[in-house]
Amino acid sequence: MIARGNPSLTIGVTTVVAVVLAAILGPLLFRADPLSIDLANILAGPSRAHPFGCDALGRDVLARVLWGARLSLSISTIVVAISLVVGSVIGATAALSGGRIDNLVMRGVDIFLAFPGILLAIALAAILGPGLIDLVIALTAMGWTGYARIVRGEVLTLRGRECVLAAETLGAKNSRLLMRHLLPGVVGPLAVQATFGIGGIIGAEAALSFLGLGAIPPTPSWGNMLDAGRAFLLVAPHLTTAPGLAIGFSILGFNLLGDGIAQKVGHRA
Amino acid sequence: MKNYLVRRLLALVPVALGVATLTFAIIHLVPGDPVIAMLGETAAPADIVGMRHQLGLDRPLPAQYVAYLGGLAIGDLGESISYRKPVSRLIAERFPATIELAAAGMLVAVLLAFPLGLIAGANPGGAGDLGAMGFAIVGISVPHIYLGPLLMILFSLDLRWLPLTGRGGIAHLVLPAITLGTALAAILARMLRQSLIRVRASDYMRTALSKGLSARAALVRHGLKNALTSVVTIIGLQMGALLSGTLIIEIIFSWPGIGRLLISAIGSRDYPVVQGCVLTFAMTYVVVNLATDLVYAIIDPRVRVS
Numbered sequence: 001m002i003a004r005g006n007p008s009l010t011i012g013v014t015t016v017v018a019v020v021l022a023a024i025l026g027p028l029l030f031r032a033d034p035l036s037i038d039l040a041n042i043l044a045g046p047s048r049a050h051p052f053g054c055d056a057l058g059r060d061v062l063a064r065v066l067w068g069a070r071l072s073l074s075i076s077t078i079v080v081a082i083s084l085v086v087g088s089v090i091g092a093t094a095a096l097s098g099g100r101i102d103n104l105v106m107r108g109v110d111i112f113l114a115f116p117g118i119l120l121a122i123a124l125a126a127i128l129g130p131g132l133i134d135l136v137i138a139l140t141a142m143g144w145t146g147y148a149r150i151v152r153g154e155v156l157t158l159r160g161r162e163c164v165l166a167a168e169t170l171g172a173k174n175s176r177l178l179m180r181h182l183l184p185g186v187v188g189p190l191a192v193q194a195t196f197g198i199g200g201i202i203g204a205e206a207a208l209s210f211l212g213l214g215a216i217p218p219t220p221s222w223g224n225m226l227d228a229g230r231a232f233l234l235v236a237p238h239l240t241t242a243p244g245l246a247i248g249f250s251i252l253g254f255n256l257l258g259d260g261i262a263q264k265v266g267h268r269a
Numbered sequence: 270m271k272n273y274l275v276r277r278l279l280a281l282v283p284v285a286l287g288v289a290t291l292t293f294a295i296i297h298l299v300p301g302d303p304v305i306a307m308l309g310e311t312a313a314p315a316d317i318v319g320m321r322h323q324l325g326l327d328r329p330l331p332a333q334y335v336a337y338l339g340g341l342a343i344g345d346l347g348e349s350i351s352y353r354k355p356v357s358r359l360i361a362e363r364f365p366a367t368i369e370l371a372a373a374g375m376l377v378a379v380l381l382a383f384p385l386g387l388i389a390g391a392n393p394g395g396a397g398d399l400g401a402m403g404f405a406i407v408g409i410s411v412p413h414i415y416l417g418p419l420l421m422i423l424f425s426l427d428l429r430w431l432p433l434t435g436r437g438g439i440a441h442l443v444l445p446a447i448t449l450g451t452a453l454a455a456i457l458a459r460m461l462r463q464s465l466i467r468v469r470a471s472d473y474m475r476t477a478l479s480k481g482l483s484a485r486a487a488l489v490r491h492g493l494k495n496a497l498t499s500v501v502t503i504i505g506l507q508m509g510a511l512l513s514g515t516l517i518i519e520i521i522f523s524w525p526g527i528g529r530l531l532i533s534a535i536g537s538r539d540y541p542v543v544q545g546c547v548l549t550f551a552m553t554y555v556v557v558n559l560a561t562d563l564v565y566a567i568i569d570p571r572v573r574v575s
Contacts, residue, residue: 107283107284107287108287110283110284110287111283111284111287111288111291113509114284114287114288114551114554114555115288115291115547115550115551115554116508116509116510116511116512116513116550116551116554117509117510117512117513117514118513118516119512119513119516119547119550119551122513122516122531122532122535123292123295123543123547126295126535126543127295127298127299127300128298128300129300199410203412206412206414207412207413207414207517210414210517210520211516211517211520211532212536213535223414226414226415226418227414229418230418230521233418233421233422233426234422234426237422240415240418240419240422243415244412244414244415244418244419245415247412247414247415248407248410248411248412248415249410251409251410251411251412252406252407252410255406255409255410256406259406
């Protein structure tokens with residue numbers, strides 16, 4: 001798994017494993033309630049009972065960061081999984097159909113891509129209102145196009161290969177062509193894209209929750225914790241530091257992992 | 270070049286139409302009745318009817334669509350519910366602030382990226398490379414919503430060097446621009462390093478060196494120029510992240526641009542303003558992309574033919 005001469009992969013794997021473990025085991029080991037309000041501890045600094053201090057309602061910041069990790073990682077995994085499947089199916093369909101359908105699909109992709117960055121997700125979240133399911137829909141609408149383009153491009157390239165032409169001549173159906181001959185070639189670039197994608201969605205989810213368009217308080221999410229911390233930058237900077245570092249480390253881990261996988265499979269996203 | 274320009278402009282038409290159609294759909298995708306969503310459950314029936322008429326929602330859908338596109342053609346984006354002003358005027362008042370922020374962010378990105386990329390690309394694997402690329406990967410990973418507050422704590426609250434929020438002179442622009450430009454700087458620096466490494470292995474670099482050019486002169490005169498094309502492409506691709514980044518930055522630093530207008534309009538369910546802002550962002554992005562491609566075509570003539 002861990003390759004020599006590929007420090008990105010090593011550090012990336014380590015960081016991602018640490019973040020995932022924190023999300024899964026953290027709330028089990030550190031049992032403070034992320035929602036319980038304690039007026040005696042409002043804006044309290046770090047202490048033994050509350051290692052990351054407490055927020056404006058006296059809630060434990062470490063507990064909220066750990067629960068936030070669960071939310072952030074599960075949302076980004078779900079969004080990337082759906083985007084990957086939807087994007088791949090659309091991209092492969094376009095490439096295999098060719099002609100008019102291909103043209104139509106790619107123009108559709110162009111229209112989606114005309115909405116810069118998280119704007120499409122913001123617009124959709126604005127329409128649908130805040131909430132976790134709506135958040136997943138909004139982020140997926142933003143994410144699927146990348147996978148569609150990769151799969152379409154790879155399928156078009158691979159289609160010209162002799163082995164695929166031979167299989168086609170022998171009468172293999174589109175579905176068989178896709179599964180046996182085309183899919184294996186697409187896995188590498190898709191893995192790279194999906195790994196960077198998880199990092200990207202972690203950032204996008206945090207941004208939407210920060211804007212009040214994602215997870216609804218009191219549900220702890222890194223984005224709404226950062227938003228709540230803005231009012232107390234001077235008196236309680238720990239409210240900003242804890243979720244900020246959590247987002248930064250998670251994205252860094254997935255970026256390094258993506259870099260590492262890219263080096264390994266020889267593909268750039 | 271003229272052919273290329275015409276072709277690119279024609280390709281723009283379906284995208285622009287698609288973007289307009291999607292923004293038109295915004296108000297119709299609101300679950301339930303958008304007018305009740307805007308006015309609240311307790312609104313008087315007469316007000317609801319009046320608002321529905323004002324927004325044209327009492328007309329058949331095709332007629333609304335045609336009217337919407339017709340309005341766009343003459344720059345009419347409808348009227349804001351909460352400001353009671355034309356949406357186009359609200360946007361026009363705030364657009365320069367957003368562009369100023371985006372341009373400043375781009376400037377920061379380029380100013381940071383070139384030294385970093387050159388240091389890294391001049392001696393890959395060396396200490397400078399490791400340092401520059403370490404900075405780059407951290408720069409890409411730090412989200413705006415953390416970098417912004419971090420810079421505020423450091424430079425506004427602790428050191429008191431720079432103003433905390435708002436728009437004014439250059440001093441107000443520094444922190445928002447750094448927050449916005451850092452990630453792009455990191456991406457550009459990585460790209461520049463990559464292309465420099467590729468360019469260094471090329472035949473024309475070997476020629477330049479064998480002609481007796483110093484390594485530095487060869488790198489700057491021949492290498493950098495060729496490495497630039499891919500950097501320009503990345504700048505174009507990253508304009509989207511930069512533009513949508515302004516949205517977040519405007520909220521963090523209370524910057525009076527269309528990003529803040531959009532977010533406050535979402536809060537007050539002022540759908541005509543939401544539509545107008547989303548459309549403006551998307552169309553700005555489309556135009557900027559076109560401009561990047563044209564710059565690219567000027568730098569690299571091969572693009573025009575293919």
